[in-house]
Amino acid sequence: MDRLxxxxxxxxxxxxxxxxxxxxxxxxxxxxxxxxxVTAGLNVLVGFTGQTSLGHAGLYAFGxxxxxxxxxxxxxxxxxxxxAAIVVxxxxxxxxxxxxxxxxxxxxxxVTIAFGLIVEGVLIEWGSVTGGPGGIFNIPKPALRTHYxxxxxAAALALWLTAKLxxxxxxxxxxxxxxxxxxxxxxxxxxxxxxxxxxxVSAAFTGAAGALFTFLNGYISPDSFTLQTSIxxxxxxxxxxxxxxxxxxxGSLALTILPELLTRLLDYRLILYGALLLVSIYWLPEGxxxxxxxxxxxxxxxxxxxxxxxxxxxxxxxxxxxxxxxxFEPKGEAVRRGLDSQGALLTAGGVSLSFGGVTALAxxxxxVDRGTVHALIxxxxxxxxxxxxxxxxxxxxxxxxxxxxxxxxxxxxxxxVARRGIARTFQTAQVFGGLSARENVAVGVAGPRLxxxxxxxxxxxxxxxxxxxxxxxxxxxxxxxxxxxxxEEPAEALAAGLRRKLEIARALATGPLLLMLDEPxxxxxPAEIAALDExxxxxxxxxxxxVILVEHHMDLVMAVSDRITVLDYGRVIADGAPDAIRRDRAxxxxxxxxxx
Amino acid sequence: MYGLVALGYHIxxxxxxxxxxxxxxxxxxxxxxxxxxxxxxxxxFPLALVITLAALACYGALVERIAVRPFFLRASPAWLLATIxxxxxxxxxxQLTFGKDARAFPSPLMQKPIFVGSAGFYPQExxxxxxxxxxxxxxxxxxxxxSYGKQLKAVAWNPEAAGLMGINIPRAVMASYALSxxxxxxxxxxxxxxxxxxxxxxxxxxxxxxxxxxxxxxxxAPGIVIAGLGYGLVETFTAGYISTRxxxxxxxxxxxxxLVLKPWGLMGDxxxxxx
Numbered sequence: 001m002d003r004l005x006x007x008x009x010x011x012x013x014x015x016x017x018x019x020x021x022x023x024x025x026x027x028x029x030x031x032x033x034x035x036x037x038v039t040a041g042l043n044v045l046v047g048f049t050g051q052t053s054l055g056h057a058g059l060y061a062f063g064x065x066x067x068x069x070x071x072x073x074x075x076x077x078x079x080x081x082x083x084a085a086i087v088v089x090x091x092x093x094x095x096x097x098x099x100x101x102x103x104x105x106x107x108x109x110x111v112t113i114a115f116g117l118i119v120e121g122v123l124i125e126w127g128s129v130t131g132g133p134g135g136i137f138n139i140p141k142p143a144l145r146t147h148y149x150x151x152x153x154a155a156a157l158a159l160w161l162t163a164k165l166x167x168x169x170x171x172x173x174x175x176x177x178x179x180x181x182x183x184x185x186x187x188x189x190x191x192x193x194x195x196x197x198x199x200x201v202s203a204a205f206t207g208a209a210g211a212l213f214t215f216l217n218g219y220i221s222p223d224s225f226t227l228q229t230s231i232x233x234x235x236x237x238x239x240x241x242x243x244x245x246x247x248x249x250x251g252s253l254a255l256t257i258l259p260e261l262l263t264r265l266l267d268y269r270l271i272l273y274g275a276l277l278l279v280s281i282y283w284l285p286e287g288x289x290x291x292x293x294x295x296x297x298x299x300x301x302x303x304x305x306x307x308x309x310x311x312x313x314x315x316x317x318x319x320x321x322x323x324x325x326x327x328f329e330p331k332g333e334a335v336r337r338g339l340d341s342q343g344a345l346l347t348a349g350g351v352s353l354s355f356g357g358v359t360a361l362a363x364x365x366x367x368v369d370r371g372t373v374h375a376l377i378x379x380x381x382x383x384x385x386x387x388x389x390x391x392x393x394x395x396x397x398x399x400x401x402x403x404x405x406x407x408x409x410x411x412x413x414x415x416x417v418a419r420r421g422i423a424r425t426f427q428t429a430q431v432f433g434g435l436s437a438r439e440n441v442a443v444g445v446a447g448p449r450l451x452x453x454x455x456x457x458x459x460x461x462x463x464x465x466x467x468x469x470x471x472x473x474x475x476x477x478x479x480x481x482x483x484x485x486x487x488e489e490p491a492e493a494l495a496a497g498l499r500r501k502l503e504i505a506r507a508l509a510t511g512p513l514l515l516m517l518d519e520p521x522x523x524x525x526p527a528e529i530a531a532l533d534e535x536x537x538x539x540x541x542x543x544x545x546x547v548i549l550v551e552h553h554m555d556l557v558m559a560v561s562d563r564i565t566v567l568d569y570g571r572v573i574a575d576g577a578p579d580a581i582r583r584d585r586a587x588x589x590x591x592x593x594x595x596x
Numbered sequence: 597m598y599g600l601v602a603l604g605y606h607i608x609x610x611x612x613x614x615x616x617x618x619x620x621x622x623x624x625x626x627x628x629x630x631x632x633x634x635x636x637x638x639x640x641f642p643l644a645l646v647i648t649l650a651a652l653a654c655y656g657a658l659v660e661r662i663a664v665r666p667f668f669l670r671a672s673p674a675w676l677l678a679t680i681x682x683x684x685x686x687x688x689x690x691q692l693t694f695g696k697d698a699r700a701f702p703s704p705l706m707q708k709p710i711f712v713g714s715a716g717f718y719p720q721e722x723x724x725x726x727x728x729x730x731x732x733x734x735x736x737x738x739x740x741x742x743s744y745g746k747q748l749k750a751v752a753w754n755p756e757a758a759g760l761m762g763i764n765i766p767r768a769v770m771a772s773y774a775l776s777x778x779x780x781x782x783x784x785x786x787x788x789x790x791x792x793x794x795x796x797x798x799x800x801x802x803x804x805x806x807x808x809x810x811x812x813x814x815x816x817a818p819g820i821v822i823a824g825l826g827y828g829l830v831e832t833f834t835a836g837y838i839s840t841r842x843x844x845x846x847x848x849x850x851x852x853x854x855l856v857l858k859p860w861g862l863m864g865d866x867x868x869x870x871x
Binding site: 267269 | 681683
C-alpha cells in the first residue's frame with residue numbers, strides 16, 4: 001500500500017468518531033483495530049519467519065487476563081496494566097517458543113494448539129483467580145471515545161513497528177530463516193533463536209491487544225479465547241496478505257465486518273471461515289493486498305535481464321575495506337591477526353561418515369593452508385559434498401577430528417561453525433527469496449550480530465548507525481563481485497549465474513577464515529567460468545580467506561588451485577600439487593575407468 | 597482409544613508427509629453418518645457400517661482432492677490450513693443437517709457394565725482397543741506384505757523416484773487418505789455409543805489423537821498404538837484423581853513435554869536433513 005492509501009486509511013479511522021455517535025460503529029472499528037494489532041504481530045511470526053501458530057488466542061488471553069487482574073485486584077491504572085500485560089505475554093511467549101520451536105511444521109502447529117487449549121482449560125478451572133467460566137466482571141474501563149483513540153493509535157503503531165522491523169537486520173534474519181534455514185545457519189544465524197525472537201515479538205503484540213480488549217469490554221470470559229479465535233487470527237492474516245505490512249489491516253477489516261454484516265447467517269459462520277480460508281490459500285497466496293498491488297504493478301516481479309558484460313567484469317573489484325565501523329570488523333579477521341600463520345588453517349583427520357550401511361567418507365584426512373585455494377575433486381558420489389557438510393557442521397561425522405585454527409569444531413552446530421569462520425555456498429544456490437540481492441548480502445554482513453529487537457523496533461541512533469554500516473558494506477561487496485547494478489533486484493529473480501555470485505558475496509560478507517565453494521561453476525557459461533577463475537585468483541592475491549573448491553571443471557581447478565585432494569568412494573586417493581595430480585595413476589583410473 | 601484415530605494421521609503421513617489436520621472431523625462424520633443410517637433410518641447395523649465406511653472413504657478422497665493435492669510436492673504447509681478449512685466446513689454442514697444437539701447412540705454393548713473389583717466398565721470400552729490393535733496389525737501387514745502397501749511406502753520415501761517407477765502418486769495419496777478416513781469412520785462408529793454423537797465432537801478427538809500420534813512418533817505405527825493406550829490411561833487416572841477438565845491440561849502438557857525431550861516422538865524417526 002502506498003502513502004496515499006495509508007493517509008486515506010488514517011483519515012477514515014479518524015473520521016469515524018466525528019461522523020457517528022453510534023457506539024456500535026465505534027465498537028466495530030475498535031475490533032478491527034484490535035485484530036490488526038494481533039495480526040500485525042502474527043505477521044512477524046508467520047509472514048516473515050514462516051512459522052504457523054494456532055495458539056495465539058492463548059497469548060491473547062494472557063494479555064487480557066493480566067490486564068484485568070492488574071486493574072481489579074492490584075488496582076493499577078490502564079497504562080500500567082497494559083505494560084504488565086505486554087511483559088507477561090512476552091515472557092510466556094518466549095517460554096512457549098523455546099519449547100515449541102524445537103520442532104516445526106505440523107508439530108509446531110500442534111504444540112501451539114495444545115498451548116491454547118491448556119490456557120483455555122486453566123481459565124475455566126482456576127476459578128479463584130480467573131473467575132472460571134463466567135470470567136472477570138466490573139473491570140474499570142475508560143470512556144469509549146478515549147479508548148477509541150488508544151486502540152487506533154496502538155494499531156497504527158503496530159503496523160509502523162512491523163514495517164520498521166522488516167527493514168532491520170532482524171527482519172532480514174526472519175526472512176532468511178524462512179527462505180532457507182540451511183543457508184541462514186551457514187551465515188552464523190541460529191534459526192532456533194531467530195524464531196524464538198519472532199514468536200516473542202508476536203506474543204508481545206498479541207498481549208497488548210488482549211489488554212486493550214479487556215478495557216474495551218469491561219468483562220472477559222474464556223469464550224473469547226478458543227481455538228476458533230486462533231484460527232480467525234490466522235485467517236485474517238492469510239486473507240489480508242502474508243508478509244505484507246498492510247495485510248493485517250485488510251484481513252482485519254474483512255474478518256470483522258463480514259460476520260457483522262451476516263449476523264443473520266450466524267449458523268453458517270464456520271462455512272464462511274472455511275471457505276474464506278480455502279479461497280485465500282487457492283487464489284490469494286499473497287492475500288488481498290498482494291493481489292491489489294500486483295494488479296497495479298502489472299506482471300509483478302520480472303526476472304532481471306542479464307547485465308551486459310562490463311569493463312573488467314571478470315576481475316574481482318577491490319574487496320571493501322574491512323575497517324568500516326569497528327563493530328563490523330568481521331570476527332574472522334580478528335582471529336586471523338591474533339594467530340601466527342604457522343601450520344594449517346583447517347585440519348581434518350580420519351573423518352568418517354556413513355548413511356545407514358553406505359559409507360560416504362572413510363577416514364578422510366585433509367589439511368588446508370591459509371591463503372590457499374584447495375580443490376576437492378572426484379567422480380560423482382565420491383563424498384565431496386558430504387565432506388563439506390561435515391566440515392560445516394550440517395552432518396555429524398561418525399568419527400574423526402576437525403580443527404579450525406587449532407580449535408576443534410567437532411559437534412558444533414552449523415551456525416556455531418560459521419561463527420568460528422567457515423562460510424560456504426551450496427550445490428544448488430540457496431539465495432534468500434523475498435529479499436533483494438543487497439539484503440541477502442546484508443544478512444551475511446550482520447551474521448549473528450543483530451542488535452536487540454527493542455533497538456530495531458525503536459530505531460535507536462545506535463541501531464541506525466549499525467544499519468547504514470551494514471548496508472554500505474553489503475553494497476561494497478556486491479560492487480566487488482560485479483553485482484552492484486542488481487543490488488535492488490529480488491534475489492529469486494536473478495539468473496542462475498548471478499545467484500551463484502550472490503551466494504559467494506554473501507559468504508564473503510561474514511569475513512570468513514575459510515570459504516567453501518560447492519561447484520560454483522556448475523551451470524555457468526564459459527565466459528562466466530573465466531570470470532570466476534579471475535575472481536578466485538584475485539581473492540587470493542588480496543589476502544582473502546582460504547578456499548576449498550569442489551568443482552568438476554578441470555580447467556578451472558587446475559588453473560586456480562594450490563593443492564588438490566582427490567576423493568573416490570569416500571577415500572582420499574591422491575593429494576598434492578595440480579601437476580602431480582594430473583599425472584597420478586589412481587586419479588586417472590578413477591576418472592577414466594580401470595583401463596590400466 | 598485415540599490410537600485408532602491417530603493411526604489415520606500415520607497412514608497419510610507415511611505416504612505423503614501430509615495429513616488431515618481435521619481427522620477428528622472425519623470421526624465425527626463417521627459417527628453422524630452411522631447415526632443417521634442406523635438409528636434415524638433404522639437400517640440393519642452391518643449395512644449401516646458398510647455405508648458409513650464407504651461414505652468416509654469418499655470423504656477422505658475428497659479431502660485429499662480439495663485440500664492436499666494442490667499443495668502436495670510443493671512443500672508448502674498450505675495443506676495444513678486447507679484441511680482445517682475443510683474440517684470446519686464439514687462441522688458446519690453437520691450442524692445444519694444433523695442439528696447441534698448431542699444424541700445417544702444405542703449399543704448392545706453399553707447395556708450392562710462388567711465389574712472387575714470395584715471398577716466397572718462397559719464391554720464397548722473393551723471393544724475399542726481390541727479393534728484398534730486388530731486394525732493396526734492389518735495396516736502393518738498391508739504396508740509390509742502387499743505390493744500396494746509397499747508402493748505407498750515408496751511414495752513416502754521418494755515421490756519422484758516412485759513416480760518414475762510407474763506408481764500413480766496422486767492415486768496412491770488419495771488411497772491413503774481414503775484408508776485414513778475409513779479408520780476414522782470405524783473409530784466414529786465405535787466411539788459413538790461412548791461419547792454421544794454431536795457435530796462439535798470432532799475437534800477435541802482429532803487433537804487428542806494428534807497428540808497421541810506425536811507422542812508415539814508419526815512415523816511409527818506401533819509407537820502410536822502404545823502411546824494411544826498410555827494416553828488413555830493417563831487421562832482416566834487424571835479424570836479420576838483430579839478433575840475432568842484437568843484431563844486435557846495434563847494430556848496436552850504431556851505432549852509439550854514429549855516434544856521438548858524427544859521432538860520426533862517416543863518411537864519416531866528423526867527426519868534426515870537434506871543440505
